[in-house]
Amino acid sequence: MxxxxxxxxxxxxxxxxxxxxxxxxxxxxxxxxxxxxxxxxxxxxxxxxxxxxxxxxxxxxxxxxxxxxxxxxxxxxxxxxxxxxxxxxxxxxxxxxxxxxxxxxxxxxxxxxxxxLPPTVRGTEKTASWIATPRNSPEGPTRVKSHHYGNNVLARFELPSLAEQEGFMCTASGIVAEGITSSIFWVQNGMLYTPSLDTGILNSITRQWLIDYTHTTGIPVKEGHYSREQVEQADELWVVNAVQEIVPIRKLETYHFPGNNGEIYRNVHAAYVDALPKGDELA
CATH class of the missing domain: 3.30.470.10 (Aminotransferase class 4, branched-chain amino acid transferase, N-terminal domain)
Structure with a gap:
């Protein structure tokens, strides 16, 4: 069934x-x-x-x-x-x-x-690219996970496949928002960054878990408004969602990153796997 x-x-x-x-x-x-x-x-x-x-x-x-x-x-x-x-x-x-x-x-x-579930090996890297379609404003004060998915569909049309690639969306004013199906995180100089909710992004459950985890372990995390250039200058880059978990990005356009060899990524990823229901044979 x-x-x-x-x-x-x-x-x-x-x-x-x-x-x-x-x-x-x-x-x-x-x-x-x-x-x-x-x-x-x-x-x-x-x-x-x-x-x-x-x-x-x-x-x-x-x-x-x-x-x-x-x-x-x-x-x-x-x-x-x-x-x-x-x-x-x-x-x-x-x-x-x-x-x-x-x-x-x-x-x-x-x-x-x-x-x-797709037969994906945990920790498999993806590439990413900037999407021309701007992230639309949310339905109300905050974005909800609704049937209003036309904006994501237009963005999806810009990529040949989401299996090996993610598209990064910005607001109409050029502020980094989120992936087509994910939240964006990056590391620079030991600090973890992610767009704030007032950019109009979805407060994904995996995003919430990751921020809560960093608060308990002392990894500094900042939510705010960021430009494309700030993401491109990152030391590590990841995307997250509930089905794909924490996915390392190895390349964004012409910019390269350590992917699943990133030190903070490896620590956070290990903690996420450890938090999953016991008996998980995929770990």
């Missing part, structure tokens, strides 16, 4: 979405992506908290509990031979008439989708 929708396990061929769902009509849907390790979701509480906060802001009433949806993930894992997978938990506003719903959304469409 590939999918679960509103209480039923389905194949991808069986699952349907009404064209009257406001997730389709108006892009009013939100999601979390994560992976399992030995059958367990890493940082599940953080993913759930972010989703709940977003749904509350858009007045969507989630009709399943945190534990019920975690059991769905476990059920999909069992139905796929107990193999770990890449999951998307998706909540859209549900079926309503054409026109904006004035009050709230009590009957959302809730989906959990699974696909196999």
């Amino acid at each position: 590939d999918c679960w929708k509103n209480g039923e396990f389905l194949t991808k061929e069986q699952v349907t979405i009404s064209p009257y769902d406001h997730g389709y009509l108006y892009g009013l849907g939100f999601f979390e992506t994560f992976r399992t390790y030995n059958g367990e979701v890493f940082l599940w509480e953080q993913h759930w908290e972010r989703l709940e906060k977003t749904l509350s802001a858009f007045r969507i009433e989630l009709t399943y509990t945190k534990q019920e949806l975690l059991q769905v993930v476990q059920g999909l894992t069992r139905r796929n031979g107990d193999e770990d997978g890449y999951f998307r938990l998706n909540v859209s506003a549900g079926v309503h008439d054409i026109g904006l719903q004035p009050d709230h959304y009590p009957n959302p469409t809730v989906l959990v989708m699974r696909k196999a």
Whole structure:
């Protein structure tokens, strides 16, 4: 089975979405992506908290509990031979008439989708390039993980593949923002840097973990507004997200970096792997 929708396990061929769902009509849907390790979701509480906060802001009433949806993930894992997978938990506003719903959304469409993890060796390096498409402004005060993904799609069109490369996006004013599917971190003179949330980037769960970790270990980290040139002059460069974990960048345009040989990268990467649910055979 590939999918679960509103209480039923389905194949991808069986699952349907009404064209009257406001997730389709108006892009009013939100999601979390994560992976399992030995059958367990890493940082599940953080993913759930972010989703709940977003749904509350858009007045969507989630009709399943945190534990019920975690059991769905476990059920999909069992139905796929107990193999770990890449999951998307998706909540859209549900079926309503054409026109904006004035009050709230009590009957959302809730989906959990699974696909196999790509056979990538942990620590595999990528290259990166600057993207011409500017990062758009967020939906509200802060960016949420929503169906409003057109900006990312336009940026994706600029690259032949995301398997070996990541695209770096800047704001309309030229401030470094984030990758097409990742958060950006770099090291210079022993200091760790990353764009601040007020650039309009997503506060990714892996980004939060990494910043929290550096605070507990004394690695200095600064969040702010940075130019392309500051990234290009870095001693180390990485991107992070929940599925690919912490990915070292070996080259950005014509600028070269130590990739997975970077000293701070190796320390942080080792700590991340150590924090994963025990029994992870990929470590």
